[in-house]
Ligand SMILES: [Ca+2]
């Protein structure tokens with residue numbers, strides 16, 4: 001609805017003057033007066049011109065939208081929920097053709113192909129943000145609840161066996177974003193590079209947020225494989241992925257990977273050869289002239305394992321790893337390997353066995369070695385946990401991935417992994433803040 005417009009004063013009947021004071025009374029700067037009617041400008045809409053018109057998003061409503069839902073149709077326009085496309089890749093392609101729209105995907109399960117070609121993946125596109133987790137009625141990004149409206153990208157093509165599944169469910173791209181999806185059932189058991197990254201094979205520096213990687217497998221990087229890239233991964237869960245190196249994440253050479261508010265649980269390394277890296281949760285495995293670099297802030301690594309006993313949580317080789325406000329606990333095999341070339345710098349973290357026991361690690365302030373007291377069956381904290389209020393709030397990073405979608409990326413990270421306030425009193429260690 002356009003705003004009401006009156007002509008109380010006959011002398012000014014041609015203006016939008018509600019008060020008869022000769023000043024135009026359109027609701028705000030997003031509206032203008034034309035032929036005695038207040039009209040929303042650009043892509044603004046609503047009675048107060050403070051909402052985005054259908055097919056537009058962003059804090060300035062200047063970012064176009066493409067919609068996808070399971071019962072959509074790829075011959076539709078894709079510019080409203082009613083006109084949604086049917087496949088995620090069609091959405092990505094249209095968004096790219098239109099010059100960098102964002103894609104909104106309704107809850108449901110989507111596969112890279114209806115056929116049996118294992119090499120087909122959801123290919124992210126530079127400049128296109130891909131969001132899942134919608135009920136299919138939302139008009140603003142903050143209205144979505146990706147925990148309720150589970151949106152799954154599944155590599156389980158072909159038969160119900162995993163043997164014929166997609167090698168990589170998702171392939172990354174520079175300057176792309178994937179946000180609000182469960183990514184599962186990738187099986188990278190082919191020839192290189194189809195042996196890397198069952199869930200996501202990251203080429204380029206993507207942003208990954210509000211995602212869950214579960215039950216993916218690969219030789220390297222069951223959940224995700226990163227090489228020659230600088231991705232930012234926030235508020236994401238890696239659960240029950242497996243590989244021979246880097247069960248959850250394999251962070252390879254020439255990387256600068258940032259992990260914020262992430263949980264690594266029940267990932268595993270199996271069938272590792274003697275010279276291969278372990279790392280049930282994560283392997284940081286660089287090369288002499290191109291180290292693997294990782295910054296790990298407010299993450300929890302628990303219940304990850306390595307069959308051969310090398311680094312249940314993190315394996316480090318030719319890498320530079322910084323750990324802040326994090327928890328490494330109950331990773332049944334040795335938690336963190338010593339440093340084989342490079343560095344590991346740990347502060348304000350709870351380390352099973354103690355930071356000092358990690359050979360070569362630099363142990364800064366605030367580390368503890370005390371049972372974090374997880375809530376049963378989870379890795380969130382009970383009230384009396386020694387990790388509550390013992391992180392360093394000054395180490396909470398800015399909201400670089402804009403978790404709250406308000407366009408402000410310089411404010412402090414607003415949410416924990418559950419979408420609750422990140423800092424209550426002093427920040428806690430780990431991915432979840434006690435509320
Ligand atoms: Ca299958």
Ligand SMILES: [Ca+2]
Pocket residue numbers: 388389423424425426427428433434
């Ligand atoms: Ca706290």
Ligand SMILES: [Ca+2]
Pocket residue numbers: 399402403404405406407408409411
């Ligand atoms: Ca923000």
